[in-house]
Amino acid sequence: MADYEKLVWNETICAGCGICERSCPSEPGAIVITEGKAVIDYSLCDACGICVKECPVKALSFDVLA
Numbered sequence: 001m002a003d004y005e006k007l008v009w010n011e012t013i014c015a016g017c018g019i020c021e022r023s024c025p026s027e028p029g030a031i032v033i034t035e036g037k038a039v040i041d042y043s044l045c046d047a048c049g050i051c052v053k054e055c056p057v058k059a060l061s062f063d064v065l066a
């Protein structure tokens with residue numbers, strides 16, 4: 001049974017807009033766009049899903065890990 005959802009960033013889809021970074025409620029941000037690449041700090045991400053909803057091109061999703 002799956003018990004943990006891990007945020008996944010799709011580099012080939014991402015437009016580098018930075019909306020995910022600005023929408024993340026974690027402080028400091030759990031997702032940071034640096035030179036067009038998303039860096040996700042899983043120790044800060046609580047898998048709230050806000051960035052997944054806010055991303056205009058659906059480059060973020062959740063992988064469910066068993």
Ligand code: SF4
Pocket residue numbers: 007023024025026030031044045046047048049050051052
């Ligand atoms: S899932 Fe929530 S906490 Fe994690 S990076 Fe996205 S907005 Fe931030």
Ligand code: SF4
Pocket residue numbers: 009013014015016017018019020021033038054055056057058059060
């Ligand atoms: S909101 Fe989506 S397209 Fe914009 S930087 Fe984040 S992952 Fe990339």
